[in-house]
Amino acid sequence: MNTGLAELQRLFQDRLLAGGNDIERHLKDRGPFLKVYDHAYLARLLEVMGEDFPAVHTLLGDDQFGDAAVAFVRAHPSRARSIRWLGAGFSAWLREADPWRNLPVVADMAAFEWALGLAFDAPDSEPVGMPALAAVPAEAWPGLRFEFHRSLNIVRLAVDVAPFQRAVAAERDPEAAPEPLSEPGDCGGFGATWKACRCAIGRYRWMRRRGSIA
Amino acid sequence: MKSRAHNFSGFGLGFRPQHFPDILGGANAADGVDWFEIISENFIGVGGMPMRNLMRVSDDYPIVMHGVSLSIGAPDPLDRDYLQGLMDLAERLQPEVISDHLCWTGAHGVNLHDLLPLPLTAETLVHVADRVGQVQDFLGRRIALENASTYVTFTADARSEWEFLSELSERADCELLLDVNNVYVSAFNHGFDAADYIAGLPAKRIRQIHLAGHENNGDHIVDTHDAPVADPVWDLYRDTIRLLGPVPTMIERDANIPPFADLVAELQLAREAAGKAGHGAAA
Numbered sequence: 001m002n003t004g005l006a007e008l009q010r011l012f013q014d015r016l017l018a019g020g021n022d023i024e025r026h027l028k029d030r031g032p033f034l035k036v037y038d039h040a041y042l043a044r045l046l047e048v049m050g051e052d053f054p055a056v057h058t059l060l061g062d063d064q065f066g067d068a069a070v071a072f073v074r075a076h077p078s079r080a081r082s083i084r085w086l087g088a089g090f091s092a093w094l095r096e097a098d099p100w101r102n103l104p105v106v107a108d109m110a111a112f113e114w115a116l117g118l119a120f121d122a123p124d125s126e127p128v129g130m131p132a133l134a135a136v137p138a139e140a141w142p143g144l145r146f147e148f149h150r151s152l153n154i155v156r157l158a159v160d161v162a163p164f165q166r167a168v169a170a171e172r173d174p175e176a177a178p179e180p181l182s183e184p185g186d187c188g189g190f191g192a193t194w195k196a197c198r199c200a201i202g203r204y205r206w207m208r209r210r211g212s213i214a
Numbered sequence: 215m216k217s218r219a220h221n222f223s224g225f226g227l228g229f230r231p232q233h234f235p236d237i238l239g240g241a242n243a244a245d246g247v248d249w250f251e252i253i254s255e256n257f258i259g260v261g262g263m264p265m266r267n268l269m270r271v272s273d274d275y276p277i278v279m280h281g282v283s284l285s286i287g288a289p290d291p292l293d294r295d296y297l298q299g300l301m302d303l304a305e306r307l308q309p310e311v312i313s314d315h316l317c318w319t320g321a322h323g324v325n326l327h328d329l330l331p332l333p334l335t336a337e338t339l340v341h342v343a344d345r346v347g348q349v350q351d352f353l354g355r356r357i358a359l360e361n362a363s364t365y366v367t368f369t370a371d372a373r374s375e376w377e378f379l380s381e382l383s384e385r386a387d388c389e390l391l392l393d394v395n396n397v398y399v400s401a402f403n404h405g406f407d408a409a410d411y412i413a414g415l416p417a418k419r420i421r422q423i424h425l426a427g428h429e430n431n432g433d434h435i436v437d438t439h440d441a442p443v444a445d446p447v448w449d450l451y452r453d454t455i456r457l458l459g460p461v462p463t464m465i466e467r468d469a470n471i472p473p474f475a476d477l478v479a480e481l482q483l484a485r486e487a488a489g490k491a492g493h494g495a496a497a
């Protein structure tokens with residue numbers, strides 16, 4: 001009796017995620033070109049990680065970045081629809097995983113680059129401008145609620161990663177390794193000056209400790 | 215809602231954000247390109263500059279939406295959020311075609327981000343046809359399924375891929391997106407005749423054609439989409455147009471993306487090839 005569709009898919013997936021061999025006996029001639037799928041799986045994930053985290057890549061170099069990215073995707077198979085979100089958990093994973101957890105600059109750089117990426121293509125929302133605020137009658141002020149623009153992200157950093165990241169983004173050699181901050185700071189990334197010019201790398205500014213906008 | 219006077223025809227390119235300045239940069243910048251195809255996932259749930267640019271392109275050009283994560287052959291239930299995302303995007307863009315691939319991309323909640331092969335069995339046919347029906351009911355329109363390049367076949371296969379696609383498109387009442395390069399690649403890898411494949415498809419259901427480049431590794435070919443269309447694929451394309459008549463055709467380039475003008479020049483080769491097959495001007 002033939003093995004059913006769902007079982008064949010389970011075996012195929014096990015091959016890509018964990019290197020299992022059981023799918024091979026269900027393939028004609030035992031699947032001499034199965035290696036194309038093997039290769040494509042990791043190559044594609046690595047390519048996307050490299051695109052999303054160029055400054056982490058520069059910081060670590062090819063070999064270490066490859067090790068980190070492969071270990072990350074092995075530990076966290078993608079569950080997102082779009083490969084756009086593959087790296088969403090990378091900085092959190094770097095904070096926990098050996099040996100990266102001893103190097104906070106790596107996780108901080110990943111968090112910073114991810115936030116910049118979010119600022120670039122976050123869904124649009126209409127910023128509130130002064131004219132709209134001025135039009136609100138005084139008696140309505142107590143009831144006003146503000147929400148952050150959807151492209152705003154706040155990341156907590158222990159290392160001043162921005163100059164290094166800026167250099168990588170501009171394809172310059174970073175002049176120095178990122179330095180620790182005197183105290184951890186919150187960095188907020190916007191996609192725009194609230195309205196007109198959501199620029200390609202996003203904008204960001206340092207914020208006070210409690211999260212209010214500086 | 216936009217209304218368009220023209221029909222969907224002619225020769226298109228993939229919309230790549232880095233080409234945006236060329237496309238809308240000046241008068242006639244994109245002369246020679248009749249329409250653009252987007253990767254749907256790149257615009258679902260996103261806003262900002264990428265979306266604004268796309269909306270500007272869609273004001274001037276017909277758009278087709280091409281997806282990679284419908285996973286029509288997967289065992290998991292269809293992803294309703296994704297379908298809603300497709301539907302919302304389609305409402306904004308009014309695309310001429312909504313397509314994805316005959317494949318699966320992962321199981322049990324995992325996304326392997328690859329177009330994986332399906333065993334071509336009666337069970338798979340019933341499963342995929344049922345799901346195409348669900349998608350078309352949800353979207354309120356037909357979708358087109360594309361033949362992906364494959365590198366393995368299953369011992370369980372009970373029909374050829376062209377027989378499978380023919381049966382599927384009849385049973386589910388869906389359209390087909392014929393990737394001529396992928397036919398060539400799969401034919402080479404599995405040792406069947408590419409001409410048999412194309413002649414075996416129901417011509418009236420073929421809504422769109424893809425052309426792309428590949429990498430020949432001697433004993434097998436990989437569909438890389440990172441190079442110009444190869445000569446034998448041009449030959450197969452000419453034969454295809456001779457057989458089918460004019461079908462909207464585009465060149466896909468997903469990696470190693472050249473300057474926009476180079477792709478426009480390559481697209482001109484497609485126009486000439488269709489012309490040699492007797493269907494240039496009308497295509």
Ligand SMILES: [Fe+2]
Nearest residue numbers: 360393424466
């Ligand atoms: Fe294609």
